[in-house]
Amino acid sequence: MSGAALDVRNLAKSFTLHVQGGVRLPVLTGVSLSVHPGECVVLSDPSGAGKSTLLRSIYGNYLAQSGQSLVRHRERMVDMVGAAPRLVLDVRRHTLGYVSQFLRVIPRVPTDQVVATPLRAQGVEASEALARARAMLERLRIPERLWTLSPVTFSGGEQQRVNVARVFVAEYPILLLDEPTASLDSASRLAVVELIREARRRGAAVLGIVHDAQVRAEVATRVRTLADTEAA
Amino acid sequence: MSRYNFAYLDEQTKRMIRRAVLKAVAVPGYQVPFGSREMPLSYGWGTGGVQVTASVIGPTDVLKVIDQGADDTTNAVSIRKFFERTTGVATTTRTEAATLIQTRHRIPETPLRVGQIVVFQVPIPEPLRWLEPREAETRKMHALEEYGVMYVRLYEDITRHGRVAQTYEYPVIVDGRYLMRPSPIPKFDNPKLDRSPALMLFGAGREKRIYAVPPWTSVKSLDFDDHPFEIEHWDRPCALCGATSVFLDELIVDDKGGRLFICSDTDFCSRRRAASDPIPGR
Amino acid sequence: MNATVDDRPLLSVRGLGKHYGGRMGCRDVGFDLWSGEVLGIVGESGSGKTTVLNCLSGRVAADAGQVGYTKADGSVVDMRRLDESARRRLLRTEWGVVHQHARDGLRMGVTAGANVGERLMALGARHYGRVRGRALDWLARVEIAESRIDDLPETFSGGMLQRLQIARNLVTEPRLVLMDEPTGGLDVSVQARLLDLLRGLVDDLGLSAVIVTHDLAVARLLANRLLVMRGGEVVESGLTDQVLDDPQHPYAQLLVSSVLQP
Numbered sequence: 141m142s143g144a145a146l147d148v149r150n151l152a153k154s155f156t157l158h159v160q161g162g163v164r165l166p167v168l169t170g171v172s173l174s175v176h177p178g179e180c181v182v183l184s185d186p187s188g189a190g191k192s193t194l195l196r197s198i199y200g201n202y203l204a205q206s207g208q209s210l211v212r213h214r215e216r217m218v219d220m221v222g223a224a225p226r227l228v229l230d231v232r233r234h235t236l237g238y239v240s241q242f243l244r245v246i247p248r249v250p251t252d253q254v255v256a257t258p259l260r261a262q263g264v265e266a267s268e269a270l271a272r273a274r275a276m277l278e279r280l281r282i283p284e285r286l287w288t289l290s291p292v293t294f295s296g297g298e299q300q301r302v303n304v305a306r307v308f309v310a311e312y313p314i315l316l317l318d319e320p321t322a323s324l325d326s327a328s329r330l331a332v333v334e335l336i337r338e339a340r341r342r343g344a345a346v347l348g349i350v351h352d353a354q355v356r357a358e359v360a361t362r363v364r365t366l367a368d369t370e371a372a
Numbered sequence: 373m374s375r376y377n378f379a380y381l382d383e384q385t386k387r388m389i390r391r392a393v394l395k396a397v398a399v400p401g402y403q404v405p406f407g408s409r410e411m412p413l414s415y416g417w418g419t420g421g422v423q424v425t426a427s428v429i430g431p432t433d434v435l436k437v438i439d440q441g442a443d444d445t446t447n448a449v450s451i452r453k454f455f456e457r458t459t460g461v462a463t464t465t466r467t468e469a470a471t472l473i474q475t476r477h478r479i480p481e482t483p484l485r486v487g488q489i490v491v492f493q494v495p496i497p498e499p500l501r502w503l504e505p506r507e508a509e510t511r512k513m514h515a516l517e518e519y520g521v522m523y524v525r526l527y528e529d530i531t532r533h534g535r536v537a538q539t540y541e542y543p544v545i546v547d548g549r550y551l552m553r554p555s556p557i558p559k560f561d562n563p564k565l566d567r568s569p570a571l572m573l574f575g576a577g578r579e580k581r582i583y584a585v586p587p588w589t590s591v592k593s594l595d596f597d598d599h600p601f602e603i604e605h606w607d608r609p610c611a612l613c614g615a616t617s618v619f620l621d622e623l624i625v626d627d628k629g630g631r632l633f634i635c636s637d638t639d640f641c642s643r644r645r646a647a648s649d650p651i652p653g654r
Numbered sequence: 655m656n657a658t659v660d661d662r663p664l665l666s667v668r669g670l671g672k673h674y675g676g677r678m679g680c681r682d683v684g685f686d687l688w689s690g691e692v693l694g695i696v697g698e699s700g701s702g703k704t705t706v707l708n709c710l711s712g713r714v715a716a717d718a719g720q721v722g723y724t725k726a727d728g729s730v731v732d733m734r735r736l737d738e739s740a741r742r743r744l745l746r747t748e749w750g751v752v753h754q755h756a757r758d759g760l761r762m763g764v765t766a767g768a769n770v771g772e773r774l775m776a777l778g779a780r781h782y783g784r785v786r787g788r789a790l791d792w793l794a795r796v797e798i799a800e801s802r803i804d805d806l807p808e809t810f811s812g813g814m815l816q817r818l819q820i821a822r823n824l825v826t827e828p829r830l831v832l833m834d835e836p837t838g839g840l841d842v843s844v845q846a847r848l849l850d851l852l853r854g855l856v857d858d859l860g861l862s863a864v865i866v867t868h869d870l871a872v873a874r875l876l877a878n879r880l881l882v883m884r885g886g887e888v889v890e891s892g893l894t895d896q897v898l899d900d901p902q903h904p905y906a907q908l909l910v911s912s913v914l915q916p
Contacts, residue, residue, distance in 0.1 A: 229878060248846065532804075
């Protein structure tokens with residue numbers, strides 16, 4: 141689709157569990173969707189359908205077997221399926237942000253540095269990166285006394301907010317969000333919703349998984365399932 | 373009674389040693405292996421020096437032998453007698469009259485001249501041995517000019533003592549290329565090696581190595597820019613001849629701690645005394 | 655941090671192979687490494703990962719393949735065809751090698767300061783004060799107390815020895831560092847501290863590195879990309895998170911599923 145920031149075509153992904161006798165699990169069997177700048181497309185399938193698998197496959201965390209996953213990166217459409225690791229890393233650094241369901245923590249890094257890291261990877265100078273990280277933490281209502289601590293001792297909700305902060309601080313053109321407001325109280329949910337709206341306003345293309353109907357209503361411009369096809 | 377060959381060694385051995393000497397002269401500072409022979413003195417007493425001297429000495433040479441600067445110590449006397457007996461060459465105690473000087477641990481104070489050969493007795497030829505016990509590895513380090521480790525030694529000295537504590541056998545770079553151990557001469561004598569008109573030959577009998585510094589070759593003692601190389605100084609002249617700027621030995625003269633500082637170079641000292649005292653024969 | 659995509663790889667390995675008599679050390683190993691990347695080589699004992707590292711540094715002579723390295727001046731050399739003198743010089747300047755046992759990579763008989771300053775002096779540094787200053791600088795960076803600069807490494811703990819070895823290698827600001835099980839044999843808390851240090855240095859200095867480890871957690875922490883080796887061959891390669899989260903090869907799956915979680 142012309143103009144799309146993210147264009148997935150017939151993506152197929154299965155798992156072959158060699159450790160369990162070679163059983164094969166076909167999870168995605170030909171998904172096609174596109175997301176344009178300013179859109180927020182939300183997937184509404186029930187649990188276990190493969191929504192997270194789709195996001196991870198687009199991000200390059202999972203290896204798709206066939207199909208294409210085109211992202212607009214540095215003015216070109218780049219296919220993440222079969223892309224060289226170096227290219228995937230570059231796309232992740234500058235173009236594609238992914239909020240996963242879990243925050244993977246390195247135990248001894250302070251929270252503000254965790255959030256500043258993506259900015260540093262983009263070449264932002266250290267003190268500016270830290271300042272922007274702290275501003276984002278403040279927006280997500282993480283109290284200042286926690287900024288110098290590692291998130292490893294935080295509650296689930298606090299870790300989730302650090303996860304969100306880490307991705308939104310870098311202002312990626314394309315965002316993949318996997319349940320960004322799960323385990324958050326209403327005030328924090330509001331903050332995340334506002335971040336998503338802001339991202340859309342600056343032209344980001346958002347693909348998300350949101351179970352909460354109210355949040356979905358507040359952020360989605362389009363709701364669809366994995367199996368839906370789109371008009372050409 | 374059987375007669376010895378000229379200078380004790382057979383001609384083939386002398387030829388082999390001369391080849392090693394020529395190679396050494398062609399590559400200044402480089403240690404040339406040679407087939408060191410059993411000599412009638414023990415290892416550690418100058419067998420290398422004696423073999424080199426025996427290979428280069430000729431019937432018209434005038435030989436001087438010193439040990440720690442003195443012509444009259446046991447070793448100097450023994451070696452001089454050895455050559456008198458096996459070659460019949462003239463011997464002398466006067467530096468400027470000698471054509472060939474075998475020395476243990478000192479360079480004469482009297483300036484050397486073109487045509488003189490100095491043969492040094494060397495215990496350990498390898499300057500990197502303190503750090504690297506493997507011969508194969510030290511050879512590689514010399515071949516690849518990997519001498520950083522010698523500066524580590526100087527660094528350690530400065531760290532431990534505030535200055536480079538090595539006072540003898542002070543390492544040098546010869547002709548800008550090879551790292552050399554100049555035998556256990558005091559660092560005071562190192563400057564005498566630099567661009568000397570004489571040919572310097574070094575023989576290590578037990579370790580079986582010969583090396584050389586040809587005349588007029590640059591010999592630079594290792595140092596740091598902020599800890600430059602310095603020679604020893606004494607705050608008093610020789611008690612016997614009054615010379616300053618020479619290497620002095622310290623003599624304990626009584627049980628009450630009395631001490632004398634006198635020239636290590638006996639020839640230099642005695643002739644200075646003779647010159648200042650007009651009565652001959654003293 | 656490297657914000658642009660370089661064209662030419664720093665290290666380009668093709669068909670690397672090494673036999674030990676009838677036994678295979680490694681076979682047909684190939685990869686590219688770009689500036690600022692960390693490549694992890696994981697596998698169990700006997701997988702050939704250490705053989706690969708030793709072939710890269712030339713510590714062991716490979717039987718086959720090319721090891722193309724782009725030098726600081728832009729020229730490309732095949733490490734296998736380099737003469738001994740050039741190879742040794744490269745290993746002292748543009749490359750660093752961190753051994754599993756720190757003692758193999760240090761001079762135990764000289765002070766910590768001399769250990770760090772040696773390569774500087776080998777490259778012609780002739781000012782004691784400045785050499786010492788650089789040594790102090792680096793000891794601080796690897797979190798060794800300044801007061802230990804004149805101590806002998808014999809008095810250091812295992813973790814300190816490893817950090818000293820790292821300082822000794824990084825003082826010449828190499829472009830590529832090879833590490834063999836850098837945290838092997840250390841207590842877990844010491845390992846953690848060392849890993850943090852390595853991660854920080856890689857980030858701050860934009861180091862490129864090849865790290866051999868059997869510990870997948872170390873690989874996840876330090877490496878951008880992984881090679882999984884088994885029986886001397888590479889069975890899987892890719893992004894670290896992809897290989898560890900979605901391994902394709904049966905052995906890679908076995909390896910990942912075997913890791914204990916505390």
